Amino acid sequence: MRWHGFILYLIKSMLSKSINILLFFVLSIAILYFAKPLLAPLTVSAILAMLFLPVARWLERRGMQRIMSSLCCVICFMTVIAGISAVLRWQLNGLMDDLNMIEKHVNEQLNAIQQYINDSFGITPEKQKQLVKDQAKSSTGVIPFLIEVVISATLDFILMIVYFFILLYMRSHIATFILKLVPTDKKQKAGSIINECCHVAQHYLVGLSLMVASLWVMYGIGFSIIGVKHALFFAILCGLLEIIPFVGNFTGNTLTALMVISQGGSTGMVVAVICTYLSVQLIQSYILEPLVVGREVNINPLFTILALIAGELVWGITGMMVALPCLAIIKIIFDRIPALSPYGYLMGNVKNNKVKRKE
Numbered sequence: 001m002r003w004h005g006f007i008l009y010l011i012k013s014m015l016s017k018s019i020n021i022l023l024f025f026v027l028s029i030a031i032l033y034f035a036k037p038l039l040a041p042l043t044v045s046a047i048l049a050m051l052f053l054p055v056a057r058w059l060e061r062r063g064m065q066r067i068m069s070s071l072c073c074v075i076c077f078m079t080v081i082a083g084i085s086a087v088l089r090w091q092l093n094g095l096m097d098d099l100n101m102i103e104k105h106v107n108e109q110l111n112a113i114q115q116y117i118n119d120s121f122g123i124t125p126e127k128q129k130q131l132v133k134d135q136a137k138s139s140t141g142v143i144p145f146l147i148e149v150v151i152s153a154t155l156d157f158i159l160m161i162v163y164f165f166i167l168l169y170m171r172s173h174i175a176t177f178i179l180k181l182v183p184t185d186k187k188q189k190a191g192s193i194i195n196e197c198c199h200v201a202q203h204y205l206v207g208l209s210l211m212v213a214s215l216w217v218m219y220g221i222g223f224s225i226i227g228v229k230h231a232l233f234f235a236i237l238c239g240l241l242e243i244i245p246f247v248g249n250f251t252g253n254t255l256t257a258l259m260v261i262s263q264g265g266s267t268g269m270v271v272a273v274i275c276t277y278l279s280v281q282l283i284q285s286y287i288l289e290p291l292v293v294g295r296e297v298n299i300n301p302l303f304t305i306l307a308l309i310a311g312e313l314v315w316g317i318t319g320m321m322v323a324l325p326c327l328a329i330i331k332i333i334f335d336r337i338p339a340l341s342p343y344g345y346l347m348g349n350v351k352n353n354k355v356k357r358k359e
Helices: 002-034 036-061 066-097 099-121 125-138 142-169 171-180 184-226 231-243 247-262 267-293 301-315 317-336 338-347 350-358
Strands: none
Touching (some): 036 066, 036 184, 036 301, 036 317, 066 142, 066 231, 171 184, 184 231, 184 317, 247 267, 317 338
């Protein structure tokens, strides 16, 4: 009977703990989902503030006041965004000049597809056009939806810039607040956790920036050799979409291949674009990532994929962009707190775990 009671007590305690963890997980997801308009731009701004923190400190060590150093960081970020936008707009103007030729090739491709459908399924081109018109009538709300998305994205960007400036300016105040929540004997450990989280975020974002720049060069050279029109535009597009892990780079190359087809490119050019993508992926995976990103973001592939999927479900594209740096910060916190260290071990790289076990 004693053993029976002990087993029941153990089961109840385990169930109670599991239920508490599950409730915490569900409530966290619900808060993140419903508070997206507030938390999404704030999170992006916090990660950017960590990236520009060394720049702000460097300016302040040379006598600049904090408000001015924070403003300079915002201006630097806006200058980079404006420069990239200017290059894309310049290339896009050239692309628009070829719009008539692209439209001609697209119509030829559509006619070929319509003829194939007619021959294979017996649906005449007239019926196909009628189906397309009916579908267009049923989706009349697309344009208002797109306008709403553009306005929302613009407001989020403005909010992000404002948060970015405020977080840089108030960083000492926020850090002191966090340390006041921690018992006196653990303030030093909490301070080291904050510094390590900032270091990981900086390392990840700097590595990602170098990765994007390297992709611009490699795709620019590859697409130019192939003969893709407006190769610089598509190289910049493919590099920028690398910000969205896994999905972005593939999407950029798919758009490039479709544009080659619409421009009347041969099958050989499309195959060459695919080969360029595969070659760049090999260089990126085996040379660039270990070199510029390193092992600071020590997350195993399972949790990487889960984080990306969860980020997309909760915050969409923004969630996918911030998923990995946020997960790396969470792992650091878990590793440094004994009660949460098993979860940090679970998220960590398998190879590193094996080494630790042998030691």
